[in-house]
Each structure stands twice: as structure tokens, then as C-alpha cells.
Amino acid sequence: MKILGIDPGSHRLGYSVLQKDKSVIRVLTYGTIEVPSGTKSPVNLIAIRRQLDAILDEYHPDLASVEELFFAKNRTTAARVYEARGVVLLTLGEHNIPLVEPTASQIKKGVTGSGTADKKDIKAALKLLLGMENLTGHDDSWDAIASAYVGFAMSSSFRNK
Template identity: 70%
Template sequence: MRIIGIDPGSHRAGYAVLEKNSSRIRILTYGTVEAPSGTQSPDNLLILRKGLREVLEEYKPTIASVEEMFFAKNKKTASRVFESRGVLLITLAEKNIQILEPTVSQIKKGTTGSGTADKKQIRHALKLLLNIEPLKGHDDSWDAVAAAYVGLSMSSSPLLKIKR
């Protein structure tokens, strides 16, 4: 089973593709798709879409775990992130990839056991769970690995099989 985890942003989206064989989970690739700072909409959205398509074509995941977004403060930032999230979701849907949408607290709890864990605790937990060295690049990559890891757990739920 291959799953892609995605951490959406307005100009950068973290991604990670994990593969599970029996009980072994390994990271096949991770990174970020980025539009240069200052790129206006919809050009930034086209760049994110193109980058995601390239990852999907190469690794062919069957499930995606896209972090659910929650913003309470800056509505302008939230609007831009929701735009890119929508583009990423539709790109996945076009490839007929089943989409899971864990919340931030589900991702925290699924990796560390605590729904209030911070980024440092999540990184430490992922290093132990996946037996990996620290990842290079942006935090978005770690967030995408965490989303994919939790998505793997969610994908084995009997409730998910009912929805299919």
C-alpha cells in the first residue's frame, strides 16, 4: 500500500509518500512543492498542482492523507491556504485517489499519543516509529510524513471500508 501525506500551504505544500508492506513502513520520498514567494494566484496554484501531479505520476499512491485545516486568526491567509488545498484535493480526485482528512489533533495523537504535542515531539516520535534520521528541508515535509503515517492507521479502519 502506498499513501501520500500532504501538508497544504498557499505557496508551499509538503508531501511524503510512504509504503507499507506487512508491518514495515518506509518513506519512499518526501519534500515540498513550492511556488516562488510573491507568485500571484492562480499561478501559485498551477505550480502546486503541477508539482503534485509529478509526484503522483512517479509514485502512484492509492490513498492520500491531507491535513484538515483550521484557522482562527488571519482570514486572508486562511483563504489562500484553502484555495491551494482545494486545488490539491481536486488533483487527487482526478487521479481517483481516496482522500482521508485527519485533523491536526488526530495527527498529533496518532504519532505521539497526545493531541497537544508540539512539532519537536512529533519529529521525535516519527524518528522512533519509522526508524529514520532527521529529514532535510522544510517543516512541511515532517508534517506530511506525520499525515501519511496517521493516514495509514486510518486506512485500516473498518469504517473506511464501508465508505468506499
């Protein structure tokens, strides 16, 4: 079974695809979908959609785990990220991919054991859990790996496959 992890962003969106065979989870791919800073909507949203479509067409995940958003301060940033998240949800729906939506604290706790873990803790835990010696790239992609990892636990249909 394959799961797509997404860490939403308006100009940089983390993604990962993990595969689970019995009790072994391995990372098939991870990275970021990047749109040049300053690219206005809807151009940035179209770019995100096209790149996400390509990932879905290549990997055919069975489930997606898309981080639920929480913003306390900047409304403008929040609105842009929600737009991008909406494009992600629409694209997943068009591909008939079911989803789970863990919160940031659920992801942190599911990977590190602490709901208040920082980026460094998440990276270290992922290296241990997935046996990854060299975890490179942006922290958005690590967050997407963590989201996918927790997504397996959130979906009872994956427990028996």
C-alpha cells in the first residue's frame, strides 16, 4: 500500500510517497513542489496542481495524509496556504484518493512521541524510524514524510495490508 504525505504551502509544498509492505515502511520519493516566490494566484495554484498530478500519475497512492492547518497570526499567509490546500484536496478528489487529515501535534507525537517536537526532532526520528541515513532537502518535505508515516496509523484499512 502507498500513501502520499502532503505538507501544504502556497509556494512550497512538501510531498512524500511511502510504501508499506506488511510491517516495513519505506520512502519511495520525497521533495517539494516549488513555485517562484511572488507568483500570484491562480498561477501558483495551477503550478501546484500540475506538479501534484504528475506525482499522482507516477506513484498511484492508495491514500493521502494532508496536514490540517492551524494559523494563529498572519491571515494573509493563512488564506494563501488554505487556497493551495484546497487545490490539493480537489486534485486528490479528482484522482479518487481517500485522505486523512492529521494535525501538526498528531504528526509530531506520532513520529517523536511528543506533540511539541521541533523540526530537528522530527528529522532525527524519521531517520531512525525509516532507516534513512541521508535525509536531505527542505523541512517541508520531512514534514510530508512524517504526515505520511502518521497517516498509516490513522487509517485502519492499512493495518491489515
